Amino acid sequence: MAEGAPVKVIARDKITDATAALFTGSVEVPERFIRADEVEAAGAVVGEDETFEMPVVDMASLLDPELSATETAKLGSACREWAAMQQMKDSAAQFFSLPLETKNTVAVRGDSIQGFGHHFSGATSDKLDWAECLLLFTHRRLLGFMAADLGVSEEALQGAFFSGDGDDAVKGQSMSMHHYPPCRRHRHKVVGIPPHTDSPALTLLLQVDDTPGLQIRRGGRWFPVRPTPGCLVVNVGDILDVLTNGEYGSVQHRVVPDAERHRWVQKPQNLVSINRRHFGAVRGILLVDASVNVKFEEGATFVFGSWLCIANHDGKLQRELRDEAVASAPPPAQITPRGSRKTPNFDTISGSYPTRRSTWRQKPSSTRTNDDSGLSLLGGLRIISSIRQSTSVMTVTSVIQEARPRSTLRLVGSVAMVLFLSGQGSFFDKNPDYGNQQGSFFDTNPDYDDQPSSFSTKNSDSARLHQRIVHESS
Numbered sequence: 001m002a003e004g005a006p007v008k009v010i011a012r013d014k015i016t017d018a019t020a021a022l023f024t025g026s027v028e029v030p031e032r033f034i035r036a037d038e039v040e041a042a043g044a045v046v047g048e049d050e051t052f053e054m055p056v057v058d059m060a061s062l063l064d065p066e067l068s069a070t071e072t073a074k075l076g077s078a079c080r081e082w083a084a085m086q087q088m089k090d091s092a093a094q095f096f097s098l099p100l101e102t103k104n105t106v107a108v109r110g111d112s113i114q115g116f117g118h119h120f121s122g123a124t125s126d127k128l129d130w131a132e133c134l135l136l137f138t139h140r141r142l143l144g145f146m147a148a149d150l151g152v153s154e155e156a157l158q159g160a161f162f163s164g165d166g167d168d169a170v171k172g173q174s175m176s177m178h179h180y181p182p183c184r185r186h187r188h189k190v191v192g193i194p195p196h197t198d199s200p201a202l203t204l205l206l207q208v209d210d211t212p213g214l215q216i217r218r219g220g221r222w223f224p225v226r227p228t229p230g231c232l233v234v235n236v237g238d239i240l241d242v243l244t245n246g247e248y249g250s251v252q253h254r255v256v257p258d259a260e261r262h263r264w265v266q267k268p269q270n271l272v273s274i275n276r277r278h279f280g281a282v283r284g285i286l287l288v289d290a291s292v293n294v295k296f297e298e299g300a301t302f303v304f305g306s307w308l309c310i311a312n313h314d315g316k317l318q319r320e321l322r323d324e325a326v327a328s329a330p331p332p333a334q335i336t337p338r339g340s341r342k343t344p345n346f347d348t349i350s351g352s353y354p355t356r357r358s359t360w361r362q363k364p365s366s367t368r369t370n371d372d373s374g375l376s377l378l379g380g381l382r383i384i385s386s387i388r389q390s391t392s393v394m395t396v397t398s399v400i401q402e403a404r405p406r407s408t409l410r411l412v413g414s415v416a417m418v419l420f421l422s423g424q425g426s427f428f429d430k431n432p433d434y435g436n437q438q439g440s441f442f443d444t445n446p447d448y449d450d451q452p453s454s455f456s457t458k459n460s461d462s463a464r465l466h467q468r469i470v471h472e473s474s
């Protein structure tokens with residue numbers, strides 16, 4: 001370090017009762033809080049009376065062939081001059097009010113889930129949702145436009161972010177925007193989004209308006225999640241379900257339209273991939289260090305991956321179908337847990353999935369139903385502790401301190417937490433052959449060298465693999 005350079009002190013103090021009292025309105029400010037010199041030295045704040053415009057980059061314009069060049073230049077100048085921007089501000093409502101013809105310039109194509117169209121998740125039949133959705137792989141898109149502006153190769157820039165895990169890895173971050181038009185005459189006969197659980201570890205939903213519609217299932221009934229200004233709704237998703245051994249069950253939810261009012265929702269999401277880097281890291285954090293009820297010997301993680309594949313069989317498998325598959329599986333392989341089991345909920349079941357060969361573990365169906373999911377409306381940043389109490393939906397208030405529900409940028413703090421939990425990368429984009437993916441994952445993963453090269457459920461494999469599961473003794 002250069003001589004005389006300031007030493008950065010990183011330390012934190014607890015908020016004392018005295019401080020809390022201070023914050024709620026005391027006029028006396030103790031000396032310890034006074035730092036007028038620092039404030040003065042740091043420079044002036046832009047005056048209230050001065051006007052300036054923070055760049056707002058519009059994703060819809062970036063994607064519009066006619067507007068793209070201009071918008072890309074704007075993105076470039078935002079990055080150069082501000083190194084920050086407000087992206088997709090107000091975009092949900094704005095985008096959906098464009099003429100259909102314009103919206104269809106970014107229509108879904110082929111097998112991709114990206115683009116404008118109906119929602120992609122949870123459809124159990126050929127019925128259509130009473131909703132329109134725009135889904136964008138935001139990270140990749142933005143980097144692409146930045147590369148164009150910088151005049152560098154897109155692959156090179158993408159590659160700097162994601163190293164060698166294939167195309168899926170760069171699709172990890174996406175943004176969905178939903179519009180549920182009112183259904184005046186037949187509201188009870190249509191569904192905005194049918195019941196489903198979300199694949200990502202956590203879903204954050206930022207509602208643009210205060211129209212009700214989201215409902216979560218609990219105790220055989222649907223609980224409306226009432227829109228609260230400045231709140232994010234956070235759903236526990238399948239990946240967290242799997243990573244926590246089902247301790248935090250993913251929540252089943254659906255959306256019903258309102259009779260009179262439109263509803264707009266923005267949903268940034270990060271899908272975890274079960275590739276070696278991220279799954280390993282997440283496993284380390286959640287499954288071992290966080291002292292959940294079951295610990296795994298090195299190499300046993302594949303069981304979760306397998307469960308995950310079942311959960312996402314053919315893009316999306318409903319919870320009922322998953323439970324059904326487990327229920328109709330052959331009798332569990334004999335497992336001899338080491339030590340006594342802390343909770344009977346974590347019994348292991350193995351068997352063949354009816355149409356795909358896999359092994360998985362699952363709570364017994366008697367203890368693992370859709371209704372395991374709890375509902376709790378919480379204030380503050382109690383996300384993690386709430387999740388530990390098997391809470392599957394929560395509303396987070398103080399994450400967005402100065403809530404401006406229309407600004408996506410406000411989400412950054414909480415998204416960072418999700419990133420931390422879920423890593424990067426996507427496994428779930430339509431892949432016709434999960435079998436190969438499973439095989440190649442473990443074949444090429446040095447951490448799992450001693451695993452079989454595929455998820456064949458030959459009994460010997462299954463028994464051998466399950467013997468590796470160690471239940472934490474109580």
Ligand SMILES: O=C(O)CCC(=O)C(=O)O
Pocket residue numbers: 121176178193198205213214253254255265267
């Ligand atoms: O619109 C909502 O509130 C929920 C949307 C949803 O469930 C989803 O996109 O997976």
Ligand SMILES: [Fe+2]
Pocket residue numbers: 196197198203253
């Ligand atoms: Fe969902």
